[in-house]
Amino acid sequence: MRLFDIxxxxxxxxxxxxxxxxxxxxxxxxGVASVILLIAVGNGASSAVxxxxxxxxxxxxxxxxQRAQPGSPVKPLTTADAAAxxxxxxPDVKYASxxxxxxxxxxxxxxxxxxxxxxxxxxxxxxTTNSGVAxxxxxxxxxxxxxxxVVVIGATVATQLFPGVDPVGKSMLVNNIxxxxxxxxxxxxxxxxxxxxxxxxxPLTTTQNALTGYGSLTQIVVQxxxxxxxxxxxxxxxxxxxxxxxxxxxxxxxxxxxxxxxxARTATTETFTVLLASVAAISLLVGGIGITNIMLxxxxxxxxxxxxxxxxxxxxxxxLGQFLIEATLLSLFGGALGVAAGMLGTQFTIAGIxxxxxxxxxxxxxxVSALIGLFFGSYPASRAAKLRPIEALRHE
Amino acid sequence: xxxxIEVRNLxxxxxxxxxxxxxxxGLDLTVEKGEYIAIMGASGSGKSTLLNILGCLDIPTxxxxxxxGIDTSDFDEEQLSLLRNRKIGFVFQSFNLVPxxxxxxxxxxxxxYAGVRRAQRRExxxxxxxxxxxxxxxxxxxxxxxxxQQQRVAxxxxxxxxxxxxxxxxxxxxxxxxxxxxxxxxxxxxHASGRTVVLITHEDEVAAHAMRTVRVVDxxxxxxxV
Ligand SMILES: Nc1ncnc2c1ncn2[C@@H]1O[C@H](COP(=O)(O)OP(=O)(O)OP(=O)(O)O)[C@@H](O)[C@H]1O
Ligand SMILES: [Mg+2]
Numbered sequence: 303m304r305l306f307d308i309x310x311x312x313x314x315x316x317x318x319x320x321x322x323x324x325x326x327x328x329x330x331x332x333g334v335a336s337v338i339l340l341i342a343v344g345n346g347a348s349s350a351v352x353x354x355x356x357x358x359x360x361x362x363x364x365x366x367x368q369r370a371q372p373g374s375p376v377k378p379l380t381t382a383d384a385a386a387x388x389x390x391x392x393p394d395v396k397y398a399s400x401x402x403x404x405x406x407x408x409x410x411x412x413x414x415x416x417x418x419x420x421x422x423x424x425x426x427x428x429x430t431t432n433s434g435v436a437x438x439x440x441x442x443x444x445x446x447x448x449x450x451x452v453v454v455i456g457a458t459v460a461t462q463l464f465p466g467v468d469p470v471g472k473s474m475l476v477n478n479i480x481x482x483x484x485x486x487x488x489x490x491x492x493x494x495x496x497x498x499x500x501x502x503x504x505p506l507t508t509t510q511n512a513l514t515g516y517g518s519l520t521q522i523v524v525q526x527x528x529x530x531x532x533x534x535x536x537x538x539x540x541x542x543x544x545x546x547x548x549x550x551x552x553x554x555x556x557x558x559x560x561x562x563x564x565x566a567r568t569a570t571t572e573t574f575t576v577l578l579a580s581v582a583a584i585s586l587l588v589g590g591i592g593i594t595n596i597m598l599x600x601x602x603x604x605x606x607x608x609x610x611x612x613x614x615x616x617x618x619x620x621x622l623g624q625f626l627i628e629a630t631l632l633s634l635f636g637g638a639l640g641v642a643a644g645m646l647g648t649q650f651t652i653a654g655i656x657x658x659x660x661x662x663x664x665x666x667x668x669x670v671s672a673l674i675g676l677f678f679g680s681y682p683a684s685r686a687a688k689l690r691p692i693e694a695l696r697h698e
Numbered sequence: 699x700x701x702x703i704e705v706r707n708l709x710x711x712x713x714x715x716x717x718x719x720x721x722x723x724g725l726d727l728t729v730e731k732g733e734y735i736a737i738m739g740a741s742g743s744g745k746s747t748l749l750n751i752l753g754c755l756d757i758p759t760x761x762x763x764x765x766x767g768i769d770t771s772d773f774d775e776e777q778l779s780l781l782r783n784r785k786i787g788f789v790f791q792s793f794n795l796v797p798x799x800x801x802x803x804x805x806x807x808x809x810x811y812a813g814v815r816r817a818q819r820r821e822x823x824x825x826x827x828x829x830x831x832x833x834x835x836x837x838x839x840x841x842x843x844x845x846x847q848q849q850r851v852a853x854x855x856x857x858x859x860x861x862x863x864x865x866x867x868x869x870x871x872x873x874x875x876x877x878x879x880x881x882x883x884x885x886x887x888x889h890a891s892g893r894t895v896v897l898i899t900h901e902d903e904v905a906a907h908a909m910r911t912v913r914v915v916d917x918x919x920x921x922x923x924v
Binding site for chain 1: 753757775779780781782783788794795796797807808810811812813
């Protein structure tokens, strides 16, 4: 007896019940496709984060307040601190922009929108963070001095609040205070977890007045003269701030360079990818349990048929072979369709993330689905093949 | 020449302890080549149990069974499946055709497991179907056939491998008079062509077709009526 005949029995077994075969295939398809897609999304998110951080430039230091040891005094970061960072004592520091930020609700016409980052700072901030203007203008030092209620909005805010309208020159309410929109920033795109365009930037003084009050700054963003000068700039900044804050041991602020930021963010998105991958693995497992289930049902339902085959002389190996081929065909077919669906899915932007296909995930998902079929199919099949013909024939 | 079937002190016990059922209690039986035998007996006397063992579908608890002079006692499952395929044709009361599969494919089934090539398989299966008068029903599935036709397909399947013995467990039990007559006529022809036939029946008219009748009482052969 040849393998071909056994395979023909298997194909006939599958086509005899198209509905059942189809549903099993669907289960595996979903499992495989979601593994491929979710891993691609995770990967896409982390590469977007890396790109956006790299896009900021490699010559930036971010200073933020940090609670020192319990009981030790924490001095707030102030505008004076920021101003003191630029001077003859720090030749490698080009700019130091004070930054406050808050969430704010903006309204225009009938619509309102919660801006996730409303930033108050000075005009140098735009250069430091590589932010270009798409429409209108940025605000000036004069606007900061006069505490004018002007604002530059991100692309997301523009599309949300001003659909089909040119926002420049319009008056928008921020926490019920009217601000004039003077410009719209060029879109930066999503960085995976965070939409970099969901923001607005206003003069520091105005923002403190209207939103945050005059407490500590959220950050001071320092631009060094060049990427090579960054270590020197960091040392100079540390010396100045330690002097101003009278620090002897633990500092009450923290300096992060772009490199460190990148490392931290990458770690975050890796966690994100692992999370997505485990969700995907679970769905693959569910698909596998689906195959087992179907194979159990298939075998149980066909125990009489197995008995008939054995009664006319089918050896155990041919029965086992037939059901294993059935299970393998199901999972290979479902796996192949799943790979196709997964690859198709990565062509679309999902939740603001452009998925990036990981080739090994395709291989992994496909191999796992095939193995699941073989593994979970073999148990019910071998159990059935071991039955004595008369037991199988008597099965209810 | 040795007998086709030689059974000595055959015992079959289902279950164990208090609930054990002794279906066969030391049964002896010899069937010569070319014989046509009817097995009769009360319900529960052990007829089917005996026939299943003769067909290698089940194994006895003890005793010896020589099939065509071969002792089957220490055969393993692989060897038994070979015996079932080459030496035995079994016809069931409930037909037992593979569902959703054409008559032709059902008859071809034993030949597939025997490793017969496709073309020859087809030829022999068609010849067997012709023999039972179903040449025009080859592509019908079991659910498109009458009971009598299904049983004839089952007989075609039993004889397609030219087995040493054809065993039939109440082959007419589920059939009306006309269908029964057709089935019995086929078995008569098989016997006339030199095949050994053993069948179980409750009906004297059916038993009348056989050369002799074996009566089973309580798992033993009670007497042989000629
Ligand atoms: N799988 C089984 N498990 C337990 N007991 C069984 C089993 N098969 C048969 N028996 C018992 O063995 C005895 C003989 O059964 P068998 O089927 O051989 O009777 P039979 O002579 O064919 O009866 P009938 O004429 O009704 O078909 C019965 O008492 C039956 O209950
Ligand atoms: Mg019976």
